[in-house]
Amino acid sequence: MVRLRINGEEREVEVDPTTPLLWVLRDHLQLTGTKYGCGRGLCGTCTVHLGGNPARACILPVSAAAGQDIRTIEGLEGAAGEAVKDAWREHAVPQCGFCQAGQVMSAAALLEGNDAPSQQDIDDAMSGNLCRCATYDRIRGAISDAAAKLRGEGE
Amino acid sequence: MTKSTTIERRSFLRMLAGGGLALAFGTQAGSAALLSCQDVREAEAFVPELWVTLLPSGEVKIVAHRSEMGTGIATSLPMVVADEMEADWARVTIEQAPGDARYGDQNTDGSRSVRQFYEIMRQVGAAMRQMLEQAAANRWGVPVSECKAQLHEVVHTSGKKLGYGELATEAGQLEKPAESELVFKKPSERRYQGKGVPIRDMEGILDGTAQYGADVRIDGMKYAVIARPPVLGATPTSFDRAAAEAIPGVEQVLEMDAHAPAQAPGFNPLGGVAVIASSTWAAMQGREALAVKWDLGPNAAAGTESQMEMLRASSRENGEIARKRGNAVKAIADAPDDKVIRAEYEAPYLAHASMEPPCAVAHVTEEGCHCWAPTQNPQAAQGTVAQVLNLPPNQVRVDVTLLGGGFGRKSKPDYVAEAAVLSKKIGAPVQVFWSREDDIRHDYYHSVSAMQLEAALGEDNFPTAWRARSSFPAIGTSFNPAADRGSGFELDLGFKDVPWDLPHIQVESGKSSGVVRVGWLRSVCNIFHAFAAHSFADELAQAAGMDSLEFLRKLIGPPRKIDLAKDDAQYSNYGEPIDKHPIDTGRMLAVLNRAAEMSGWGRRQLAPNRGVGIAVHRSFLAYVANVVEVEVAPNGRLSIERVDIACDAGTVLHEERVRGQMSGGVLFGLSAALHGNITVRDGAVVQSNFHDYPLLRMSEAPKEINVEILPSDAPPSGVGEAGTPPAAPALANAIYAASGHRLRRLPISGQNLAHG
Numbered sequence: 001m002v003r004l005r006i007n008g009e010e011r012e013v014e015v016d017p018t019t020p021l022l023w024v025l026r027d028h029l030q031l032t033g034t035k036y037g038c039g040r041g042l043c044g045t046c047t048v049h050l051g052g053n054p055a056r057a058c059i060l061p062v063s064a065a066a067g068q069d070i071r072t073i074e075g076l077e078g079a080a081g082e083a084v085k086d087a088w089r090e091h092a093v094p095q096c097g098f099c100q101a102g103q104v105m106s107a108a109a110l111l112e113g114n115d116a117p118s119q120q121d122i123d124d125a126m127s128g129n130l131c132r133c134a135t136y137d138r139i140r141g142a143i144s145d146a147a148a149k150l151r152g153e154g155e
Numbered sequence: 156m157t158k159s160t161t162i163e164r165r166s167f168l169r170m171l172a173g174g175g176l177a178l179a180f181g182t183q184a185g186s187a188a189l190l191s192c193q194d195v196r197e198a199e200a201f202v203p204e205l206w207v208t209l210l211p212s213g214e215v216k217i218v219a220h221r222s223e224m225g226t227g228i229a230t231s232l233p234m235v236v237a238d239e240m241e242a243d244w245a246r247v248t249i250e251q252a253p254g255d256a257r258y259g260d261q262n263t264d265g266s267r268s269v270r271q272f273y274e275i276m277r278q279v280g281a282a283m284r285q286m287l288e289q290a291a292a293n294r295w296g297v298p299v300s301e302c303k304a305q306l307h308e309v310v311h312t313s314g315k316k317l318g319y320g321e322l323a324t325e326a327g328q329l330e331k332p333a334e335s336e337l338v339f340k341k342p343s344e345r346r347y348q349g350k351g352v353p354i355r356d357m358e359g360i361l362d363g364t365a366q367y368g369a370d371v372r373i374d375g376m377k378y379a380v381i382a383r384p385p386v387l388g389a390t391p392t393s394f395d396r397a398a399a400e401a402i403p404g405v406e407q408v409l410e411m412d413a414h415a416p417a418q419a420p421g422f423n424p425l426g427g428v429a430v431i432a433s434s435t436w437a438a439m440q441g442r443e444a445l446a447v448k449w450d451l452g453p454n455a456a457a458g459t460e461s462q463m464e465m466l467r468a469s470s471r472e473n474g475e476i477a478r479k480r481g482n483a484v485k486a487i488a489d490a491p492d493d494k495v496i497r498a499e500y501e502a503p504y505l506a507h508a509s510m511e512p513p514c515a516v517a518h519v520t521e522e523g524c525h526c527w528a529p530t531q532n533p534q535a536a537q538g539t540v541a542q543v544l545n546l547p548p549n550q551v552r553v554d555v556t557l558l559g560g561g562f563g564r565k566s567k568p569d570y571v572a573e574a575a576v577l578s579k580k581i582g583a584p585v586q587v588f589w590s591r592e593d594d595i596r597h598d599y600y601h602s603v604s605a606m607q608l609e610a611a612l613g614e615d616n617f618p619t620a621w622r623a624r625s626s627f628p629a630i631g632t633s634f635n636p637a638a639d640r641g642s643g644f645e646l647d648l649g650f651k652d653v654p655w656d657l658p659h660i661q662v663e664s665g666k667s668s669g670v671v672r673v674g675w676l677r678s679v680c681n682i683f684h685a686f687a688a689h690s691f692a693d694e695l696a697q698a699a700g701m702d703s704l705e706f707l708r709k710l711i712g713p714p715r716k717i718d719l720a721k722d723d724a725q726y727s728n729y730g731e732p733i734d735k736h737p738i739d740t741g742r743m744l745a746v747l748n749r750a751a752e753m754s755g756w757g758r759r760q761l762a763p764n765r766g767v768g769i770a771v772h773r774s775f776l777a778y779v780a781n782v783v784e785v786e787v788a789p790n791g792r793l794s795i796e797r798v799d800i801a802c803d804a805g806t807v808l809h810e811e812r813v814r815g816q817m818s819g820g821v822l823f824g825l826s827a828a829l830h831g832n833i834t835v836r837d838g839a840v841v842q843s844n845f846h847d848y849p850l851l852r853m854s855e856a857p858k859e860i861n862v863e864i865l866p867s868d869a870p871p872s873g874v875g876e877a878g879t880p881p882a883a884p885a886l887a888n889a890i891y892a893a894s895g896h897r898l899r900r901l902p903i904s905g906q907n908l909a910h911g
Contacts, residue, residue, distance in 0.1 A: 015434075016403060019434075019436050020436065023434055023435050023436035026370075026435070027378065027434040027435055027436070028434065030372060031363070032363070032366075032369070032370035032372065033362070033363020033364065034363070035367070035369065035510070035511070035559070036369065036435075036512075037510050037511075037591065038591045038844055038845050039590055039591060039592075039844075040591075040844055040845075040846070042844060042845040042846055043510070043591075043845055045510055072363065073361075073362065073363035074362060074363040074364075085361045088357075088361060089353070089357060089361070092353070092354065092357075092811050092812075092815070094225075094354070094356075094357065094360045095225030095226070095227075095815055095816075095819055096223075096224050096225035096509070096510070096511075096557070096558060096559050096560045096561075097225070097356060097360035097365060097557065097559070098367055098509075098510040098511045098557075098559025098560060099510045099559075100360050100361070101360070101363055104361065119858075122853075123853050123854045124854075126853045127852045127853045127854040128852075129853070130510065130845065130850050130852060131510070131853075132508060132509055132510045132560045132562075132823075132850060133225045133560065133815075133819045133823075134818070134819045134822030134823060134826070134851060134856065135815070135819065136822070136851075136853040136856040137818060137856065137857075137860045138815070139853065140853070
């Protein structure tokens with residue numbers, strides 16, 4: 001039995017503690033917003049927040065997530081998260097959209113800690129997230145705009 | 156719903172469908188009139204002959220019958236209907252159609268959705284609008300000429316109004332106007348077309364509720380993974396069933412019936428050993444424990460190294476002639492040695508690697524088989540499932556989820572058939588999960604190729620003759636063991652149709668054979684053909700001592716329409732009539748000049764170690780030019796600084812989505828050119844995941860991307876693929892300009908670019 005705090009709710013799951021968090025979310029808790037892309041921490045598609053930091057759920061044993069605040073795309077809230085989602089709408093970022101939960105989670109985590117990221121900061125924070133549709137240019141623009149909004153500029 | 160109303164409605168629908176149009180209104184009075192597409196499907200056992208439903212509440216439901224994988228098509232086509240019928244987009248919902256031949260073609264492939272269905276969507280919308288206007292005129296007892304539809308209501312010249320919902324029942328009893336009676340809105344009256352609307356799935360993508368194939372969860376569903384044959388045609392000789400069953404959560408281990416032959420596997424499941432479990436993770440652990448041993452079969456010695464040797468040799472021999480103008484062979488033979496330029500190009504196998512690997516859910520019951528899949532081609536899935544289960548197709552329903560990328564992979568339904576086979580065996584619904592390793596190792600690969608290009612130069616060093624030979628395993632090898640060279644259709648993709656204004660042109664196709672499943676991938680053979688043709692054109696520019704842009708303008712020649720029939724070439728023109736979609740060098744020059752202008756070509760001083768490259772290509776009836784600017788450091792480190800993209804795609808429905816397709820298509824091409832490389836050793840694919848099959852990351856993406864869509868009222872062309880072909884040659888030409896390295900082999904990564 002593993003106890004988890006996901007999106008502010010306490011959840012208990014009966015799983016092998018070495019099971020990656022991704023599969024607990026998707027198969028046991030029906031939180032399918034977090035996607036599988038590679039299973040090896042290479043593509044960022046499964047990015048969630050663990051204690052506010054971005055984490056790759058596909059290689060994170062569920063036991064290592066116990067006791068920490070886990071946040072998934074379904075429960076993303078707060079100023080940075082909302083600013084990112086608004087900017088994503090504004091820039092019409094998604095194409096197929098499959099990687100975008102991971103992109104949004106990575107972007108929100110970046111802006112939580114840095115509301116004035118440089119282009120280099122953005123590239124550094126986001127280069128672990130693959131997008132096969134290659135929406136990178138709009139992601140860059142959306143993050144810059146979301147940051148400006150968080151700083152109270154660019155309204 | 157009573158029987159008589161059902162029959163009534165059926166005949167009504169049939170009447171509407173008879174003229175190639177299919178639409179419906181709510182036809183019943185009162186509260187029972189809530190008719191939705193879904194109701195009709197259920198009531199009439201999958202009779203989805205409906206594009207539009209108008210409910211008495213005023214809600215409009217429009218069917219998206221093509222698959223959504225990022226192009227925006229499930230928004231754009233319904234948007235055309237809504238626009239033409241003067242519907243308020245806020246009151247429109249979009250319903251995804253299951254696979255059903257009555258929608259016409261649903262294979263979302265070949266960049267065809269808009270060009271094949273734009274007119275039909277306009278007709279549906281116009282018919283709806285005119286019937287609503289007529290219904291209002293009848294109600295008021297006034298001539299219809301005094302009634303005008305305006306944003307979800309019909310307005311009379313006197314100022315009185317009726318909402319669409321209030322007119323639904325009466326409009327539904329009218330006859331559909333004949334095609335000749337349809338009157339379309341003027342472009343200036345359009346509300347949505349051109350400008351676009353937010354995509355259907357935006358909110359679901361942002362809150363995690365958008366449902367992809369991988370997200371389908373139904374009651375009692377099991378999870379399956381399959382240990383597939385590492386080599387095409389291999390069969391399992393032994394595996395450790397007990398070890399797999401000992402994994403907690405593993406429920407069954409099943410041998411797949413071998414469906415796919417070692418040659419021409421078609422869409423059949425590949426076979427192997429399946430593990431059924433209560434979760435994906437348990438199934439994967441179970442598969443690890445299986446330790447399958449294989450009889451590798453007849454393909455065990457196949458490899459890309461020997462295959463490349465064979466293709467290179469073939470590209471140096473006389474091939475089957477696909478186009479002949481003048482006499483290029485003689486012109487080259489007669490030219491002195493220093494007036495002949497010859498170069499060999501090659502490109503590797505590529506994997507699609509959509510972010511969502513293939514996956515499918517199937518549930519076989521006594522009534523038939525219900526599938527949910529991220530498929531580009533639900534009708535092919537329906538047909539293949541029917542075949543492997545030995546069911547009539549009307550007992551197979553394929554619901555189309557969102558696709559986490561497709562790029563051509565998901566129009567092959569092998570993975571849907573796997574789920575169907577397994578569900579039948581276990582008597583429960585099952586999801587077949589493909590890991591990234593499964594995806595990279597069991598793709599229908601974009602074909603490997605070797606090409607030889609030759610030119611004879613005139614006195615002024617401008618070319619007089621072009622001879623191009625291409626050898627690659629045909630897509631046909633996946634379906635027909637006798638396919639032994641690239642087909643005419645594949646030569647049409649960017650090789651036969653070079654628009655050069657030269658007296659002598661010859662294009663040939665060489666002998667080949669395949670070692671893995673080959674399939675279509677975003678822009679198909681255009682990828683390697685454009686790489687070779689436009690890189691070689693740049694080599695010829697150097698030989699002529701001309702600026703690349705000036706040279707291209709001269710090579711393309713004056714604005715004109717090219718008739719390939721005059722060159723003894725059969726040309727399929729992406730399935731469209733050549734008079735409707737000619738090869739128009741005027742449009743080609745316009746995008747070339749615009750991209751050059753955007754980039755500041757010839758006007759801008761470049762920083763040290765920088766270079767620009769240019770290429771222009773027509774594919775899928777669209778014209779796209781790229782200027783790529785790179786920096787190649789003296790130590791060989793490459794960065795892509797900027798890309799300028801100009802595109803003429805004819806009439807554009809949703810400009811924002813088209814811009815996205817252009818920039819995404821170009822970056823897809825850059826990704827392949829930089830990194831894409833699938834190799835085969837001992838019959839098996841060597842690569843497995845993103846560490847050895849890398850994709851372009853943000854850190855490598857061009858720092859600046861500019862896209863311009865040239866205004867055009869030509870018929871719509873394809874946009875999903877047309878951005879990809881010119882990317883690789885523009886990049887390679889830029890690298891040459893920056894470093895002096897002429898790259899004739901892809902991928903670029905791993906090649907030494909050091910200079911200076």
